[in-house]
Amino acid sequence: MDIFIPYLFFFLLLPFSIYLILFFHKEASDDTKNLPPGTKGWPVLGENIDLGLLGLSKFIRDRMEKYSPDVFQTSLLGDKVVVFCGAQGNKMIFNNDGKLVIPWLPFSLRKIVLPDFDVNSPYEDAIGLFRNFQYDILKPEALRQYIPVMDALARTHLRDCWKPHPSVKAQPLINNYTFELACRLFLNVTDPERLQKISRPFAPMRNGLMSLPIDLPWTAYGRGIKAGKMVRAELTKIVEARREEGREKRDLLSMILELKDEEGKCVSVNKITNFFVGLMVASYDSTASAMTSVVFFLAEYPHVYEELLKEQMAIAKSKAPGENLTWEDIEKMKYSWNVVREALRLVPTAPGTFKEAMADISFAGFTIPKGMKTFWTPHSTHNNPEYFPEPEKFDPSRFEGSGPAPYTFVPFGGGARICPGRTYAKLAILVMVHNLVTKFRIEKAIPHEKMVVEVMAAPSHGLLLHLDPH
Ligand code: HEM
Numbered sequence: 001m002d003i004f005i006p007y008l009f010f011f012l013l014l015p016f017s018i019y020l021i022l023f024f025h026k027e028a029s030d031d032t033k034n035l036p037p038g039t040k041g042w043p044v045l046g047e048n049i050d051l052g053l054l055g056l057s058k059f060i061r062d063r064m065e066k067y068s069p070d071v072f073q074t075s076l077l078g079d080k081v082v083v084f085c086g087a088q089g090n091k092m093i094f095n096n097d098g099k100l101v102i103p104w105l106p107f108s109l110r111k112i113v114l115p116d117f118d119v120n121s122p123y124e125d126a127i128g129l130f131r132n133f134q135y136d137i138l139k140p141e142a143l144r145q146y147i148p149v150m151d152a153l154a155r156t157h158l159r160d161c162w163k164p165h166p167s168v169k170a171q172p173l174i175n176n177y178t179f180e181l182a183c184r185l186f187l188n189v190t191d192p193e194r195l196q197k198i199s200r201p202f203a204p205m206r207n208g209l210m211s212l213p214i215d216l217p218w219t220a221y222g223r224g225i226k227a228g229k230m231v232r233a234e235l236t237k238i239v240e241a242r243r244e245e246g247r248e249k250r251d252l253l254s255m256i257l258e259l260k261d262e263e264g265k266c267v268s269v270n271k272i273t274n275f276f277v278g279l280m281v282a283s284y285d286s287t288a289s290a291m292t293s294v295v296f297f298l299a300e301y302p303h304v305y306e307e308l309l310k311e312q313m314a315i316a317k318s319k320a321p322g323e324n325l326t327w328e329d330i331e332k333m334k335y336s337w338n339v340v341r342e343a344l345r346l347v348p349t350a351p352g353t354f355k356e357a358m359a360d361i362s363f364a365g366f367t368i369p370k371g372m373k374t375f376w377t378p379h380s381t382h383n384n385p386e387y388f389p390e391p392e393k394f395d396p397s398r399f400e401g402s403g404p405a406p407y408t409f410v411p412f413g414g415g416a417r418i419c420p421g422r423t424y425a426k427l428a429i430l431v432m433v434h435n436l437v438t439k440f441r442i443e444k445a446i447p448h449e450k451m452v453v454e455v456m457a458a459p460s461h462g463l464l465l466h467l468d469p470h
Pocket of ligand 1: 103138279282283284286287290348349350352353410411412413414416417418419420421422424425
């Protein structure tokens with residue numbers, strides 16, 4: 001039997017070897033097309049392993065140094081992708097939505113977030129419901145009414161989950177708070193058991209989104225697909241129950257249940273579920289992660305905390321006991337907002353987005369052919385000393401006066417596709433920061449705890465804080 005093993009090996013390796021030869025032959029032939037420089041990495045794996053090992057920020061920086069500061073090509077999440085870098089790349093993408101580029105989601109991401117959606121349908125169809133609605137529900141006028149809810153929930157959360165303890169692990173608490181806030185405001189879900197049922201599978205679903213798309217029960221991707229189904233099942237139950245109830249509640253779900261399509265029919269439960277999965281993915285992690293970074297930097301830099309505390313105490317003193325924050329109070333939080341923006345610069349919580357070229361694009365002397373997938377990312381400008389001197393320094397004063405140059409500070413994207421939830425995120429973060437600093441002084445329990453920026457930024461030990469009530 002043993003003598004067959006070398007032959008067996010040969011026959012197993014032969015198809016793989018042919019695949020490798022074809023792969024590298026194809027890569028070499030791409031050189032003739034004036035494509036941006038770069039490598040597609042390993043067959044199937046692409047450059048996902050490098051991305052995982054280096055983290056997005058270093059992955060991008062290394063390739064900008066090695067290939068071009070403007071644009072390079074790689075292979076991520078199972079697709080060949082051209083990555084635009086720098087302010088000019090951002091400008092080109094943001095100003096050409098619907099002309100040269102359209103949004104695109106890698107198949108692997110769709111399979112988790114929208115498993116039953118026809119993979120060949122355009123991205124627009126998948127989020128169409130949202131685009132009809134976003135400008136109404138996330139407009140400042142509509143958001144004004146959320147401030148008292150945010151304020152009351154922040155107070156209760158700090159009283160129940162932070163105050164009883166001399167030290168807390170801030171990151172998971174902030175995650176819980178942000179999740180509860182979104183579920184309350186969007187779906188009117190307040191029951192802790194129900195919240196748990198949606199939030200528990202959310203983390204594995206999110207981890208699956210940026211993992212190597214190999215669907216096996218023990219891979220992050222396989223677990224992500226399974227968790228995505230659980231999140232969907234729970235949201236579907238909520239939507240169905242509310243449709244049965246037929247009672248009007250003042251939340252986003254009630255508004256969507258009233259929507260009718262062109263034929264006068266109600267929007268299907270499936271479409272509404274898709275919408276809420278997309279909304280939770282887009283809103284929850286990025287907001288929770290931004291809030292955590294702000295608290296991280298406040299604990300790291302006492303002089304920043306003191307300056308911010310002065311501003312927040314002045315607002316607190318101008319209010320009657322128990323009186324909720326208002327839009328006007330938020331507008332007074334100028335220094336605090338600069339702190340939030342500086343945190344978002346150093347640790348951009350949204351990695352960027354994929355687009356597809358609608359036509360051949362000439363950029364920085366290269367050609368990006370029609371149909372090619374592209375990616376832009378705030379990591380390429382936020383850490384660039386050309387735009388932000390001493391980029392590693394935490395300095396909220398960068399945002400004073402006219403602030404950063406156009407297209408360099410882009411945590412929320414830009415142009416027609418700029419994040420529609422940016423004002424919601426601003427309110428949620430500032431309301432929490434107000435309540436936190438006016439109640440506690442905070443000190444890092446692990447002085448050298450670092451912010452680890454992989455795909456999503458997070459403190460290495462969950463941000464353990466000592467609390468000292470005022
Ligand atoms: C700090 C928090 C947040 C950050 C950093 C962030 C960042 C981003 C970025 C970079 C994009 C892509 C823009 C582009 O393609 O050019 C985006 C899109 C989006 N965001 Fe946010 N976001 C945050 C919070 C939220 C919240 C709270 C919501 C909802 C309430 C939300 C809803 C969306 C939606 C629906 C899109 C897709 C828009 C479209 O394709 O037209 N985001 N966000």
